Amino acid sequence: MTSQERIARMYQHREADRVxxxxxxxxxxxxxxxxxxMPAGCDWQDYFGTDKTxxxxxxxxxxxxxxxxxxxxxxxxxxxxxxxxxxxxxHQDSTPEFLDFTITTPERWREAKARMGAEADRVNWERLGRxxxxxxxxxxxxxxxxxxxxxxxxxxxxxxxxxxxxxLEAPEWAREMFxxxxxxxxxLFDRIWDAGYRFDGVTWPDDMGxxxxxxxSPEVYRRLLKPVHRRFVQWAHGKGLPVRLHSCxxxxxxxxxxxxxxxxxxxxxxxxxxxxxxxxKRAYGDRLLLHGGLNxxxxxxxxxxxxxxxxxxxxxxxxxxxxxASDHSIPNSVTLADFKAIIGRVKEKGxx
Numbered sequence: 001m002t003s004q005e006r007i008a009r010m011y012q013h014r015e016a017d018r019v020x021x022x023x024x025x026x027x028x029x030x031x032x033x034x035x036x037x038m039p040a041g042c043d044w045q046d047y048f049g050t051d052k053t054x055x056x057x058x059x060x061x062x063x064x065x066x067x068x069x070x071x072x073x074x075x076x077x078x079x080x081x082x083x084x085x086x087x088x089x090x091h092q093d094s095t096p097e098f099l100d101f102t103i104t105t106p107e108r109w110r111e112a113k114a115r116m117g118a119e120a121d122r123v124n125w126e127r128l129g130r131x132x133x134x135x136x137x138x139x140x141x142x143x144x145x146x147x148x149x150x151x152x153x154x155x156x157x158x159x160x161x162x163x164x165x166x167x168l169e170a171p172e173w174a175r176e177m178f179x180x181x182x183x184x185x186x187x188l189f190d191r192i193w194d195a196g197y198r199f200d201g202v203t204w205p206d207d208m209g210x211x212x213x214x215x216x217s218p219e220v221y222r223r224l225l226k227p228v229h230r231r232f233v234q235w236a237h238g239k240g241l242p243v244r245l246h247s248c249x250x251x252x253x254x255x256x257x258x259x260x261x262x263x264x265x266x267x268x269x270x271x272x273x274x275x276x277x278x279x280x281k282r283a284y285g286d287r288l289l290l291h292g293g294l295n296x297x298x299x300x301x302x303x304x305x306x307x308x309x310x311x312x313x314x315x316x317x318x319x320x321x322x323x324x325a326s327d328h329s330i331p332n333s334v335t336l337a338d339f340k341a342i343i344g345r346v347k348e349k350g351x352x
Contacts, residue, residue: 002139003051004200010289011201011242011264013320019313019350021050021343022141022291023325026093028332036336048343051323054135055145056192056199059122060184062115064102082156083112093332101159106173109158113180118187125195132197143244144189146204146232148181150215150225155207160215167220178228186235193239201264202236202243209249211273218253230261237262244291248328250274259284268292270327281316290316291323299326299342300333306345313349324350 001009001017009016025033030044038047045052061081070077075089083102103112135142154163157177166174185204193199206229208214208221229245236243244265245258250273258266269275269292277293293316298304316322324346330339 003053004139004141006051007053007141007323008200010320010323013286013289015320015352017352018347019317020323021325021346021350022053022323023050023330025330025334026332028093029330029334032332032334033336033339038336048339049347050343051141052138053141053143054131055143055203056128056189056197057145057147058185058188058192060116060147060181060188062103062112064112064115080156084156098155098159101157101162103158104162106170109173109177112157113176116180116184118184118191120191122184122188123192128192128197141200142198144192144199144202144236144241146182146185146189146202148185148204148232149178149206149228150208151206152181153177154215164215167216167224171224175224175228178225182228182232186232189235199239199241202232202241203246203267204232205246207246207248208254209247209251209270209273212250214249214251214253218257221254222257226257226261229258229263233262242289244289248273255280255284259287263288265289265291265323267323268325268328271295272297272327275327278312278315281318281322285316285319285321289321289323292325292327294324294326296326296328296331299331300338302338302341305338305342309342309345309349313346317350317352 003020006016006020010020025044033044034040038044062083063081064079064083066081067079068076069079069085074091075087077085077087077099079085084098085100086096086098088096103109154160163174233243242264244267245263246267248268248270252275266288269277269280269290271277271293272295277290280288280290294308294312298308313324
């Protein structure tokens with residue numbers, strides 16, 4: 001079966017030849033694997049025989065001028081198209097360190113909003129024309145990759161503290177930012193769809209939790225974010241497309257609302273933050289595809305990971321609705337030999 005066929009069956013809660021395997025190693029992990037014997041120029045997914053997905057993203061940023069503020073042997077400090085100042089580390093796998101933001105008040109937001117539109121050049125048409133035929137020839141699962149909601153707003157646009165305060169003290173401003181980003185995504189995805197490109201599903205990242213807790217209460221979620229999430233789900237379902245939400249952290253208190261708006265899949269099911277994939281399978285497994293849920297902290301311990309696969313995969317794969325992955329990404333502490341053993345065991349235990 002192709003990756004597209006295999007993943008489609010999981011969304012339909014039907015069995016396939018095996019569970020799909022869709023994960024994301026850090027750049028340092030891939031470099032390690034090459035150093036340990038994976039051939040140069042070889043795609044790691046081809047080497048291990050895992051499934052392939054591709055994303056079609058769009059640019060909804062205010063398009064501030066990018067610039068390098070500082071460049072050292074260890075890091076660079078850059079100004080992004082979102083107006084954020086970030087430190088990027090050169091020799092370690094890491095998310096950026098956010099140092100400063102341009103959009104810090106409703107007035108500055110209005111200036112940024114005036115720079116945001118749905119112009120045609122916010123889609124990388126050259127890449128689409130070049131890559132899309134290959135994706136289809138390879139049988140990949142192709143997703144539209146949205147960029148809206150709490151995550152992009154707090155991390156890339158205004159800063160966490162500013163947004164959390166705004167959600168309580170200036171909720172109309174917060175809601176306007178969420179809605180504006182979604183408006184841009186939908187308008188540009190409609191352009192792509194109308195040009196003849198098709199998605200198999202849609203996804204977006206909206207990290208709403210950390211270890212043991214959500215960033216905000218379910219009540220705040222219902223007032224400000226749920227209507228925005230619901231609108232994206234309705235847009236996707238109107239095109240017959242399933243919806244996958246990526247939300248890190250402990251978000252169990254939000255799951256009844258997420259199920260109410262109709263999300264079809266959840267990723268990464270972060271065990272180290274308090275999520276329990278087996279519990280979710282028993283509660284929602286007939287309606288919700290689970291993607292992830294294997295504790296990344298354990299991955300350097302081959303025996304622990306194999307034992308967990310033996311216990312967990314047979315439960316999660318029952319009646320479809322499961323894609324194997326770590327509960328976020330594959331750390332660079334995982335050797336080539338260990339990952340070969342892990343993937344081999346998943347294919348063994350995850351065969352229908």
